[in-house]
Amino acid sequence: MTENKPPMDPRGALDPASCTCANLRKAARAVTQAYDDALRPSGMKSTQFTLLAALAKLGDMPLTKLAEVLVMDRTTLTRNLKPLLGKGWVGATRDADQRVRRIALTGAGRQAHDTALPLWRSAQSRLVGRLGPERWSGFLGDLSEAIAATQER
Amino acid sequence: MTENKPPMDPRGALDPASCTCANLRKAARAVTQAYDDALRPSGMKSTQFTLLAALAKLGDMPLTKLAEVLVMDRTTLTRNLKPLLGKGWVGATRDADQRVRRIALTGAGRQAHDTALPLWRSAQSRLVGRLGPERWSGFLGDLSEAIAATQER
DNA sequence: GGTCATAAGGTGTATATGCACTTATAATAC
DNA sequence: GTATTATAAGTGCATATACACCTTATGACC
Numbered sequence: 001m002t003e004n005k006p007p008m009d010p011r012g013a014l015d016p017a018s019c020t021c022a023n024l025r026k027a028a029r030a031v032t033q034a035y036d037d038a039l040r041p042s043g044m045k046s047t048q049f050t051l052l053a054a055l056a057k058l059g060d061m062p063l064t065k066l067a068e069v070l071v072m073d074r075t076t077l078t079r080n081l082k083p084l085l086g087k088g089w090v091g092a093t094r095d096a097d098q099r100v101r102r103i104a105l106t107g108a109g110r111q112a113h114d115t116a117l118p119l120w121r122s123a124q125s126r127l128v129g130r131l132g133p134e135r136w137s138g139f140l141g142d143l144s145e146a147i148a149a150t151q152e153r
Numbered sequence: 154m155t156e157n158k159p160p161m162d163p164r165g166a167l168d169p170a171s172c173t174c175a176n177l178r179k180a181a182r183a184v185t186q187a188y189d190d191a192l193r194p195s196g197m198k199s200t201q202f203t204l205l206a207a208l209a210k211l212g213d214m215p216l217t218k219l220a221e222v223l224v225m226d227r228t229t230l231t232r233n234l235k236p237l238l239g240k241g242w243v244g245a246t247r248d249a250d251q252r253v254r255r256i257a258l259t260g261a262g263r264q265a266h267d268t269a270l271p272l273w274r275s276a277q278s279r280l281v282g283r284l285g286p287e288r289w290s291g292f293l294g295d296l297s298e299a300i301a302a303t304q305e306r
Numbered sequence: 307g308g309t310c311a312t313a314a315g316g317t318g319t320a321t322a323t324g325c326a327c328t329t330a331t332a333a334t335a336c
Numbered sequence: 337g338t339a340t341t342a343t344a345a346g347t348g349c350a351t352a353t354a355c356a357c358c359t360t361a362t363g364a365c366c
Contacts, residue, residue: 013281016206016273018293020280021181021188021199026224027296028174028181029353034303035174036354046174047322053169064344071179073324078346080322099331099344121167128166128173130302135295140171142284142292143180149283150187182323189324200352217314226354231316233352252314252361 020146031127038123042116048084049120052105052113055090060104062095071147084109173299184280191276195269201237202273205258205266208243213257215248224300237262 012018035046054070067077081103084090089109093102105113128136165171188199207223220230234256237243242262248255281289
């Protein structure tokens, strides 16, 4: 095909009102509030559930590795872990390599995760249902693609 | 050929790895960093550019109204305005109704916006180009739809 | 006109986010 | 075997985000 021209303005793509970043952040705010609201009975926020779920699925790992997986700044993760450490939901141990801080889910952490799971499912299925599975699936793929686009070069 | 990427079934949709909120936030982090990086020479961050652009397009308005437009908590906006007030890019005046704080772009603010605009365009066109205008357009629509989904009910 | 509900806004607290800089440990060079 | 470099992590600072609670100004009601 012959569409490798420099970016034009297909649908006001160069109008700040169409800013991908602003619209992404706006959606993140709105959706985060919906999920936080659903998770409220569990005493945790969306970000915290995300961390527990990642550890539950991937197992314990060094802090930097976890930050990479989450596409999150290392220092952000350090601070996001604080409330979880305080609640005893995660533990941190020094590795053989004394520089490495290995992060792991505790028993209480797994229990908290399991408690929150049905609440999360409620919020998730509501949103998936509202978008429709087909559109939702494409949406998730677009999010991944947007991330990939920023990671290259 | 179409079942190893994002889960299409409602079943896969209920795996926390497919969390819409987590993936949205992840993408927001990644894309924000890309835009912040592009905007760095202007001395402003993506969030700040978004505020200036909204005021430039919509004109001055009460704080609460602006927060509504941006789907942002009122108190978040209060604090996000602080650095802009400090730089003299926006001004705040009391309305006839003394409760209302009207937010407006200053001359310096418009100038800062105009300076940042080409930097923003660079980041935006790079991302739109990587996704392709067609896919990007659908992506933006999905973001709006996700927001709408959280606002109803 | 006084009482009271409502609407606009601010503050306290807590978490989320990332850059610049620093510290501690390991690996490598010589 | 020490000097250098590279890696993992933490801290200081600034901004972003929102809930709970408080203050003040309007407007409605009698």
